[in-house]
Structure formats: structure tokens, C-alpha cells
Amino acid sequence: MADPTEEQLDPADVYARELTNFAEALHVLHVDRGSPSYRAVSAAAETAGRVSLSSSAISEAFSGKRLPSLDFTLELVRQLAGPDQEVREDWRERWKRVKLCQRQSVARRRQSKPQHETGHSTQRGPLDSGRAALSAVRLEAERIIQAAQAEAETIIESARIRADEMTASATQMLLDATERGTIPVAERLRLREHTRIALAGPPGSGKGTQSPFLSKLLEVPFIHLGELYRSNIAGRTPVGKVVYGYMNRGELVPDEVMLEMLADRLRAPDTQHGFILDGLPRNLNQAIAVDDLLSATSEGIEAVLNFDISRDESFRRVIGRRVCKNDSSHLAHVTYATPQKYGRCDVCGGPLYTREDDSRDVVAKRWDVWKSMTEPVVQKYGAEGRLVTVSGIGPVSSVTERALTALNAYFG
Numbered sequence: 001m002a003d004p005t006e007e008q009l010d011p012a013d014v015y016a017r018e019l020t021n022f023a024e025a026l027h028v029l030h031v032d033r034g035s036p037s038y039r040a041v042s043a044a045a046e047t048a049g050r051v052s053l054s055s056s057a058i059s060e061a062f063s064g065k066r067l068p069s070l071d072f073t074l075e076l077v078r079q080l081a082g083p084d085q086e087v088r089e090d091w092r093e094r095w096k097r098v099k100l101c102q103r104q105s106v107a108r109r110r111q112s113k114p115q116h117e118t119g120h121s122t123q124r125g126p127l128d129s130g131r132a133a134l135s136a137v138r139l140e141a142e143r144i145i146q147a148a149q150a151e152a153e154t155i156i157e158s159a160r161i162r163a164d165e166m167t168a169s170a171t172q173m174l175l176d177a178t179e180r181g182t183i184p185v186a187e188r189l190r191l192r193e194h195t196r197i198a199l200a201g202p203p204g205s206g207k208g209t210q211s212p213f214l215s216k217l218l219e220v221p222f223i224h225l226g227e228l229y230r231s232n233i234a235g236r237t238p239v240g241k242v243v244y245g246y247m248n249r250g251e252l253v254p255d256e257v258m259l260e261m262l263a264d265r266l267r268a269p270d271t272q273h274g275f276i277l278d279g280l281p282r283n284l285n286q287a288i289a290v291d292d293l294l295s296a297t298s299e300g301i302e303a304v305l306n307f308d309i310s311r312d313e314s315f316r317r318v319i320g321r322r323v324c325k326n327d328s329s330h331l332a333h334v335t336y337a338t339p340q341k342y343g344r345c346d347v348c349g350g351p352l353y354t355r356e357d358d359s360r361d362v363v364a365k366r367w368d369v370w371k372s373m374t375e376p377v378v379q380k381y382g383a384e385g386r387l388v389t390v391s392g393i394g395p396v397s398s399v400t401e402r403a404l405t406a407l408n409a410y411f412g
């Protein structure tokens with residue numbers, strides 16, 4: 001035991017050395033990738049919505065004070081080096097090596113403790129053997145728990161990778177199918193001179209997901225109120241400046257201003273064969289005003305397409321939702337449409353984020369607003385015989401097909 005080479009190979013020292021090397025390698029990776037700020041890395045990971053990488057935890061991982069979890073390590077590496085599988089596997093192996101050293105170090109520490117105790121109390125034989133047996137059982141239990149945890153981490157990680165691959169290929173198939181126009185009823189609808197519809201439904205009912213597909217298949221543009229606000233403000237249009245004024249003062253934008261903006265948009269030539277209004281009208285007053293506006297310039301909304309889902313399903317969907325910073329029509333979902341690259345838009349590669357609107361308490365408020373303000377609008381269109389309701393449950397392509405079939409039947 002007193003042999004100096006044995007001393008050097010003390011598991012605690014080996015672990016300390018391995019941990020330092022590991023932390024240094026992480027740090028080198030960070031420097032190699034241009035040393036992005038911890039805050040930027042943390043924000044990108046938050047967008048990916050998998051593992052939280054706080055600035056202080058990143059700093060700790062680089063300092064080598066302790067071994068970060070496998071999840072943390074892989075997410076940090078992903079943020080620094082991208083989703084390359086080989087790099088990932090390499091870091092998983094590195095992490096396992098350090099973890100093994102850590103376990104050996106912990107095991108040695110536990111083993112050496114009872115030995116000291118027995119050394120001091122050789123007289124109490126029966127008690128000692130009882131204590132030794134107890135600590136042996138405890139050690140064995142610890143070992144089993146640690147082994148199970150390591151095994152579980154590996155299983156979860158490979159399940160995630162598999163799920164990501166499946167979702168990515170399914171999304172691609174869906175886009176390909178849409179491209180080829182495999183939904184035959186769409187062809188009949190395209191023959192109509194114009195199609196003017198508005199989409200309705202509670203938060204998370206799929207309006208935003210469906211609108212680009214419906215727009216593509218029906219060959220009419222979709223108009224989203226939030227997008228209209230943003231583009232008018234960004235383009236510094238006259239109405240955009242007015243809207244900006246209200247927002248800057250923290251005031252609600254009046255319906256008249258919203259309608260002026262919408263009227264502007266409807267004068268654009270791409271709406272001559274119709275349009276899909278997404279998220280409009282939101283309350284009875286707006287519905288009446290929009291009808292007035294449209295009947296003055298065209299022939300009004302022909303049908304409101306209402307996607308029906310339960311309150312539970314609404315919550316499940318909205319809270320997992322992510323939106324692309326470049327284009328709010330690029331959507332992803334942590335469970336239903338996991339992006340191919342974590343935190344990155346599948347369409348354009350832009351960063352994904354969670355809208356403030358999609359947080360749990362905001363969703364509860366939005367559901368109440370939908371029930372009290374917007375559902376009466378749906379009922380109004382229903383009473384006027386201009387309502388088409390379909391179930392919003394199921395895969396995106398099934399809902400699209402269901403919606404087109406229902407519209408086709410409605411228009412006859």
C-alpha cells in the first residue's frame with residue numbers, strides 16, 4: 001500500500017486528472033468554435049428545449065469542478081459542434097470514461113472508511129461484522145443504482161435519436177406528398193374562381209400548421225394578423241407607423257387600424273383568387289367589421305373553417321410549440337414535430353424559440369379568451385350557415401385532407 005506507484009494510481013487522483021482533461025477538452029471545443037458567449041449558448045439550448053444549460057453551469061463544466069451530467073455534456077457539445085453523430089459518440093465515450101473513474105474513486109473512498117473503523121475497535125467483533133455486512137450491502141445497492149442510471153441514460157439517448165430520425169423522415173414525406181398534390185379534392189377546389197375562407201379554432205387547434213398546407217393546395221395566400229402587424233412595422237408603412245405608436249405606448253391596437261391594415265393587404269393582386277385568413281376575426285365586433293369591409297371590396301368570407309379540439313389537447317399542443325425567428329409560418333413541436341437539428345428550423349435553419357404566448361399560464365388565459373370572445377364568432381357564422389367544422393385531431397396530413405373534403409362538400 002505504501003508503494004509510491006500505488007499512491008500515484010489512487011482512484012481519486014486518476015479521477016481528478018481525467019476530469020481536468022475532460023473539462024479542458026470541452027473548453028478547447030468552445031474556443032475552436034469561436035468562443036460564443038455563455039449566454040448565447042444557454043439561449044440556443046433553451047430554444048431547443050431539451051436540457052437547460054445555464055451560463056454558470058457552462059462555466060462550471062469548463063472549470064472542471066465536477067463532472068456535468070451526460071445529457072448536459074451532449075447538449076453543450078451539440079450547441080458548440082452541431083448535431084454530428086460521430087462527435088456525439090466520441091463525447092459520450094469520453095464522458096463514460098470519466099464517469100467510470102469517478103465511480104472507482106467513490107467506491108475506494110467507501111471501502112477505506114469501514115477499514116479504519118475496524119482498525120480502532122477490534123474488540124467489538126459481532127458488531128463489526130454486522131456493520132461490514134451492512135456497508136457491503138449498501139455498496140452493492142449503490143453500484144446497482146449507478147449501473148441502472150448509466151443504462152437508462154444510454155437508452156433514453158438512443159430513443160431520442162431514433163424519435164428525431166422518425167419525425168424528420170415523416171415530415172419530409174408529408175412535404176413531398178403535398179408537393180405532388182396527392183390530395184385529389186384540392187384539384188376540384190382550385191377550379192373555383194375564388195376561395196375566401198377564415199380559419200377558426202381554440203389555441204393549438206392547428207390553424208397555423210394547416211394554413212401553409214391549405215394555402216399551397218388551394219393556391220391562395222394565407223394572411224395572418226400577427227404577421228401583418230410585423231411586416232407593416234418592419235416595412236415602416238403608414239399604417240405600420242400608427243400600429244407601432246399604439247404598441248409603443250402599450251395600448252391595444254384599435255379594430256379600425258387593424259381593418260385598415262387588412263384592407264391594404266386584400267388590395268394586393270395575389271388575393272384575386274381568394275385568401276385564407278388565419279386567426280381572424282377574433283371577436284364579434286371584428287367579425288362584423290371584417291364582413292362589412294369585405295362586402296364593400298369583394299364578396300366576403302365564404303366559409304369559416306373551424307378546427308375542433310378539446311381543452312386538454314389544446315394545452316398539450318401549445319406548450320410544446322416552437323416558432324422560427326426568421327418566419328413565423330415555420331413551426332416545430334417538441335413532441336409532434338421535433339426539428340431535425342435541435343433548436344433549428346427545418347425549413348430555413350433559423351433559430352427556434354417559444355413564444356411568450358405559448359407559456360402555460362398564458363395558454364390558460366388564451367383558452368378563456370377563446371371561449372368567451374371568439375367562440376361566439378364561430379356560432380355567428382354557424383347561425384348564418386357559413387361554418388365548416390372538422391376535427392383537429394390526428395396527423396397534419398389527415399386534418400388537411402379532412403378540411404379539404406369538408407370544404408369540397410360545403411361548396412358542392
Ligand SMILES: [Zn+2]
Nearest residue numbers: 324330345348
Ligand atoms: Zn424558418
